Amino acid sequence: MAARPVSGAAVQRWIAARGWKAFAFQREVWRAMKEGRSGLLHANTGTGKTLATWLGALQALSVEAAPVRARAKPQGPPLSVLWITPMRALAADTTRALREPMAELAPGWTIGVRSGDTTSGERSAQDKRLPTVLVTTPESLTLQLARADARETLAHVQLVVVDEWHELLGNKRGVQVQLALARLRQRRPGLMCWALSATLGNLDDALAALVGAPVHDAPAPALVRGDVAKTIVVDTLLPERAERFSWGGHMGLRMLPQVLQAIEDSGTTLVFTNTRSQSERWYQALLDARPDWAGIVALHHGSLAREVREWVEAGLKGGTLRAVVCTSSLDLGVDFLPVDRVLQIGSAKGIARLLQRAGRSGHAPGRPSRVTLVPTHSLELVEAAAARHAVQAGQVESRQSPHEPLDVLVQHLVTIALGGGFVPGDLLAEVRSTTAYRHLSDGNWQWALDFVRQGGPSLASYPDFQRVAPDEHGTWRVPDARLARRHRVNIGTIVSDASISVQYLQGGPLGSVEESFVARMKPGDCFLFGGRLLELVRIHQMTAHVKKAASGSGAVPRWNGGRMPLSNTLADAVLRELDAAHRGVFDSPEMQCVRPLLQIQRTWSALPTPATLVAETWKSREGWHLFLYPFAGRQVHLGLASLLAWRAAQPEQATFSIAINDYGLELLSAREIAWPKRLPTLLATPEQPGALLAEVLASLNATELSRRRFREIARIAGLIFQSHPGERQSNRQLQASAGLYFDVFQKYDPGNRLLAQAESELLSQELDVQLLAAALGRMRAQQLRVVALARPSPLAFPLMVERFREKLTNEALSDRIARMVADLEGRAGGNAVGTAHEDATTVFAQGSMPDAIEIDRDSHLPTRRATRRARRTSAARS
């Protein structure tokens, strides 16, 4: 027996009872859903997207009744709706929002959450029977697909809603969702898929990626725009004087007094930072300045334990918190009605992100949203003015789906092999129905199959290897239970360093930090985490046991998150502001404030504008510097810097240290390059179309970029995996770094396509050749001005102090080592430290090791990591 959908009249009554009125776009969604159409709903944050879709679903779905079993408890209908949210923090709120109308309109249904935060008790209950509506993350959905009984448990799913689709579309998590949707559609051709999205420049692409290849006689998908007027205010906290600012890479704490005042003047405030470390520092600074705010100012980031995050979220909703310092962990959806004001510390990097964060305040129809920018260096004042102009002009970034990442495909093959197995021909058609893999070649497909079956196309290279294998019926499955377990705990495309759980000696978990951070610490060392100063007591089974530190200062953990590039939309807007400044127009408070600094730039060097390309040269103690300001964003600058360095290193070999930021690039070399003479030729665009690509590839081989890119690929493709808290050490003998994999592949299996993927991801994501060609073209049209600096200019300084640098070299290793050794000897003043053996040069050791080590004979297999721990403990004892 099938339960009938909820009637339109009942929904109207439910809405009317709350004194609400349905918007036109909401009705449009309901109509489309009743017709069984999939679609994309695009509307500003806080305009009722969730409710629109949910009420539409209730009116459209006829759920199948649960089979009635004798003596069984009455049960809700089987799993019918999957609601996918990109963040764990959203799941609980979404569930609450869905439950309310459901309780009244579809009382027989059940609802539950499945995410990384779900407790083991709930998990095992769900494993017996899933609720009618499951709110889950992309990773947990893929885990469901990896269950041996996936075919049965997911058989009744009629609707999938993907919340915040714009957050997923442009990355590998989105590809994971595309593959999962293709899987569900293949099981049930009439499956409805809806996506909710805010602020995006390319809605048609977003819709196409959601619904996949058009299916014969399926109703056309709908694109619904909820044009509800929303006022967005963008303003800036101005420093007293722009020159007195720190220069980039800083935490921005100089603005603390203004931020304190802003919090004081407003109701509940969200203080967004760009990194977790920055949020820790800001939280501490606020409390140091205002001890009376303890308990009403809170900290929220993704590495904090669930209990901590939930406490903060509840406090926000209850209106008991004055301010929360947070990261992107609070970017999305959660309905924090009481938020009055949003502060953004540092650059928001893009217009879409700025709008998203602005939408956290006044998160209800009809109320204005306000975001206040807090610059961490002077040039962010220009960015702030530029951002406001871009918002006013309605310029928003587009996001594209990644193009057939083979690492995600390899992971998916193993997932499906676990989830009931697959027949290659059928699965290929399914995979090709996604936007990401619509052009997947037979060759790449065959390679992916070979990779999971025998390691690579040639059986000889990988003796004894097997992950997935066809059974006697030709269905590919994972025969080894250990491999299956390892795959399940490592599903996902979010790559972070191995993390270590942080826990009080007596008491609960506080969250997690990266293992590499803890590895540098000795017991007794202090660090700042979760807004507390903690002392490391010991590390045991992937858990760092800590206690409260008495007082003093401690290191702030760094998490290895990716650095967001400034979007091209925003970079272009910045260049337009500088052009106005060049013409003497300073028409906003921000530009007025930064005016003295821009004048220094103009006097010492020149201002970059859309018509002028500025290059600066300088000789320092470090070597010879070139600074160039194309304002094309980090990605293009990285490609451009590699290309320029590569071209400059011909015919005479050279080594360059490369720094980039969103405004420009720096090349630093040990010998002088005649930049003024050479730059015009070095910036040329080759005549033949393929020539630029060939040059970029050649320059790549001289850098370590592919090697670095490979880290993420190795993790997603299951080459390296994380250990988990409490896990026995038995996996240790299987740990190798991605770099080591990269090296052995290059040497012993150079045809491995994961290497090719590292290269092609670099070419498409990090140094897009098309964008690079466009940038070169644009620079050609600009007038080049090369200025020899007497001292670093305001634009040069942030590049000079940038610590994250790339290296490009085509010199022989021995030549470079010889130069470094000679330099060390020179610095030792020719009077090198004598040893018993011969003259020695002095370097600074980064860490310490005791004289001899004790080996932990009890552990399963003491490897270098165990040894390191032994060294640390004996250091503490001595």
Place this chain on the structure above:
Amino acid sequence: MTTAASLANARLLQLESHALWLLPEAAAWHVGSRTLFVADLHLGKSATFRARGLPVPAGTTQDNLRRLATMAADHAAERIVFLGDLLHSRHAQHASAIEPLRAWRAAHPALHRVLVRGNHDAHAGDPPRALGFEVVDEPWCVGGADGLLACHHPQRLAGSTVLAGHWHPAVVLRGPARDVQRLACFCVVDGLVVLPAFGAFTGSSPLAPPIGSTCYPVGGGRVWPAIRTVV
């Protein structure tokens, strides 16, 4: 015979009672006893990975043994002492790691092979007898070189010089124009000489060598002058 050419890029380390050549192949050569020392080959590591579902290409074992054979021939070595961790794990006892060792033994039957057991060997088990290894526990007195002790775990033993492995030591060099390079190294700290890992699929330690030790970086086909680490 040891030729001048084969030691051109090596470095002579004068110890209290002995002279030891540090070779750019990441091995040590004691002329008096015609003995080569190598540490941490971790043979069969890639086979271990493959058996557990991680696709590491084969070829590293062959590569390791080829380098050993060339080096032994260059110096006309009579003995090779493996300073522990010859085999990575039990999986290394499988054919793909053992066969090349057997072939190597057959090609050079006169070479005296000594394995000082390391932590990995304890779990992997001794190599099959037919491979002709003399398997010993640390510390092992090197015959023909009084006062020279072969170990796996770095340690100090009064009145002797200890050769050891286990650390996989490496050092970071910095130079003009912010050039940075990590290199495997020999690490000497009074009475103890720690060799870099010889194995092709082993990696090196992320930790700096102990304070006060002297490092000899290996790279670009040379052993470089001493670098002393201070706080």
